[in-house]
Amino acid sequence: MEVGRPQLIPPWISLCFFFSLCFFSKVHSFYLPGVAPQDFKQGDPLKVKVNKLTSTKTQLPYSFYSLPYCKPDHIVDSAENLGEVLRGDRIENSVFEFRMREQETCKVACRxxxxxxxxKEFKEKIDDEYRVNMILDNLPLVMPIKRPDLDSIVYQHGFHVGLKGQYAGSKEEKFFIHNHLAFTVKFHKDEQTDAARIVGFEVKPFSVKHEYDGKWKENTQLKTCDVNAKRTVTSSDSPQEVEDKKEIIFTYDVKFEESDIKWASRWDSYLLMADDQIHWFSIVNSLMIVLFLSGMVAMIMLRTLYRDISKYNQLETQEEAQEETGWKLVHGDVFRAPTNSDLLCVYIGTGVQFLCMTLVTMIFAALGFLSPSNRGGLMTAMLLLWAFMGVFAGYASARLYKMFKGSDWKKITLWTAFMFPGTVFAIFFVLNAIIWGEKSSGAVPFGTMFALVFLWFGISVPLVFVGSYVGFKKPAIEEPVKTNKIPRQIPEQAWYMNPLFSILTGGILPFGAVFIELFFILTSIWLNQFYYIFGFLFIVFVILIVTCAEITIVLCYFQLCSEDYLWWWRSYLTAGSSALYLFLYAAFYFFTKLEITKLVSGILYFGYMLIASYAFFVMTGTIGFYACFWFTRLIYSSVKID
Known part of the structure; x- marks a missing residue:
């Protein structure tokens, strides 16, 4: 059958690509939040912004003003990039007014x-352990907590809305709100210009039942504030209970402290929230084990293959050739097109797209372009790179499709452009509808959802067509040996060569290469902690690629030696099965580390982890496939085939 040449790409593909770029750049800014240093002189106003309310128990963020906190006259939303919107960030202005290096004592925010x-709303948020997040000069608000076991200070992201417990001998559990905030702004001063840069933003929350004489007026003096004390209020004061018809007065202090920390190093204390020694030791330990196993596997494979190839090439007589055994016997069937070859081409193309996206993202992150100071930058970069890497997806699927003697390149291109993204988008749409039903700020707005669809249809799909057109136009990949017309019968296999057993076994080692790092990744996502060691993550990613390739090659070699030539799908599934272990580990993490009790939160967790596991399956499966593809072409082109 003659393979048809591809027709020219329709003009609508180019038009969709152009107009989508224009539309997307208008709907969502591509900028990453400002990271340039800003100098403040004494008395300059400092803008404190409020962000979402977050909870590790529910995983549902809410906007700050979803609770009846003090509101400014006009609420202004800050410009947010795509990643911030998808994370549920809602950055708005606040009533907290600071002046650089000017102390404030017990300033009333509102009553x-x-x-x-x-x-009821306050009690629900306190019961679910929600935290309030604020931002000053792009620095998130943290609460210092002293750890007696380590004799050091760690920083908690934000502060709790309130607390619950018994008070004054009462056996009934009551709810108390944190209505007084003692802010500490740390700054680094330039001796020559007298200007200062903000290098720290901390808070200590208190629950205080404020008292005053007479009726409330705008300038009423509070009896519970001691302006001469180091702290105007203390935790020993009567706490402010949350009940119907209760009066709450919100107040705050502002203290400025000069610091030796320079502006370039101000994120260091934020990024050292975890136990770094354990983190580093675990990663290095995993690195050494995997490198040792990989080196041992590679050595065994090289010695065994060298002996096989030397033996086959030394067979001179016909009788010796007839008595040969092993992988050379299946040379006439090893490159026979597999069943469901179209589906395999689609998955390979999608896997190449994810592999390229992940590789480029990690390189940028390791170089410092996607640090935690760039809120939403990592997710924005991943989505844009995924769309632009569609050209490689189309190219890879078309090249493989043409090798399998396929002719309808447009069909395979459409499947590549829509199958995986369509599945993920359907799951995401259902999860977003659930979040919307909970009235959470984590629900993606309609405009953003429309922009994501435009990013998919207007940029990714046209680029998949472009890549597929270029790939199909190239000559088909030549096979090193000819394929027989009649398939060879596969002999009965030993129990350990059962496809299900070998596939599940093959996924253990790749998962073992990443599971320690996976713990820290899950912690950063679901426990609201910063993840910042992208250099080590890149090393682990390289180890994952090497491990997937080597374990798949080893099992493929054993399969061919047992005269089973159906290696195409098995090579993909062998490395891809590590995604099953990833999902099982995510379930283990859910039940052992998280305190999620609500059904909706559990559905969200497993829904998003299902998407992550599916993407991991596609990527690792592609690595395993290409490793076996290169391996089989190498060994069958190295022996004499009569």
């Missing part, structure tokens, strides 16, 4: 009287 609805 409110709770109704039944407001009291």
């Amino acid at each position: 409110i009287v709770l109704d039944a609805k407001a009291a």
Whole structure:
């Protein structure tokens, strides 16, 4: 059958690509939050912004003003990039007014009287351990906590809305709100210009039942504030209970401290929240074990293959050739097209797209372009790179499709462009509908959802067509040996060569290469901690690639030696099965490390981890396939075939 030449790419592909870039750049800014240093002189206003309320128990973020906190006259949303919106960030202005290097003592933010609805909302957020997040000069607010076991200070992201417990001998559990905030702004001063840069933003929250004489007025003096004390209020004061018709007065202090920390190093304390020694030791330990196993496997494979090839090439007589055994016997069937070859081409193309996206993202992150100071930068970069890497997806699937003697390149291109993204988008749409039903700020707005669809249809799909067109136009990949017309019968296999057993066994080692790093990744995602060691993550990623390739080659070699030539799908599934262990580990992490009790939160967790595992399956499977593809072409082109 003659393979047809591809027709020219339709003009609508180019038009979609151009207009989508224009539309997407208008809907969502590509910028990453400002990281340039800003100098402040004494008395300059400092803008404190409020961000979402977060909880590790529910994993559902809410906007700050979803609770009846003090509101400014006009609420202004800050410009957010795509990654921030998808993370549920809602950055808005606040009533907290600071002046550079000017202390404030017990300044009243506002006074409110709770109704039944407001009291219920506060109690629900306190019960679910929600935290308030704020931002000053692109630095997130942290609360210093002293750890007696380590004799050091760690920083908690944000502060809790309140706390619950018994008070004054009462056996009934009550809810108390943190209504007084003692802010500490650390700055580094330039001696020559007298300007300063902000290098730290900390808080200590208190629950205080403020008292005053007479009726409340705008300038009423609070009796519970001691302006001469180091701290205007203390935790020993009567806490502010949350109940219907209760009056709550929100106040705050501002203290400025000069620091030796330079602006370039101000994120160091934020990024050292975890136990670094354990982190580093675990990664290095895993690195050494995997490198040792990989080296041993590679040595065995090289020695065994060298002996096989030497033996086959020394067979001179016909009788010796007839008595040969092993992988040379299946040379006439090893490159026979597999069943469901179209589906395999689609998965290979998608895997190449993910592999390229992950590799480029990690390189940028390791170089410092996607540090935690760039809020949403990592997710924005991943989505844009995924769209632009569609050209490699189309190219890879078309090249393989043409090798399998396929002719309808447009069909395989459409499948590559829509199958995996369509599946993920369907799951994401359902999860987003659930979040929307909970009225969470984590729900993706309609405009952003429309922009994501445009990113998919207007940029990714046209680029997949471009790559497929270029790939199909090239000559087909030549096979090193001819394929027989009649398939060879596969002999009965030993129990350990059972496809299911070998596939599940093959996924253990790749998963073992990443599971320690996976713990820290899951912690950063679901426990709201920063992840920043991208250099080590890149090393682990390289180890994952090497491990997937080597374990798949070893099992493929054993399979061919037992005269089973159906290696195409098995090579993909062998490395891809590590995704099954990833999902099982995610379930283990859910039940042992997280305190999620709500059904909705559990559905969200397993839904997102299912998407992550599916992507991991596609990527690792592609690595295993290409490793075996290169291996089989190498060994069958190295022996004499009569």
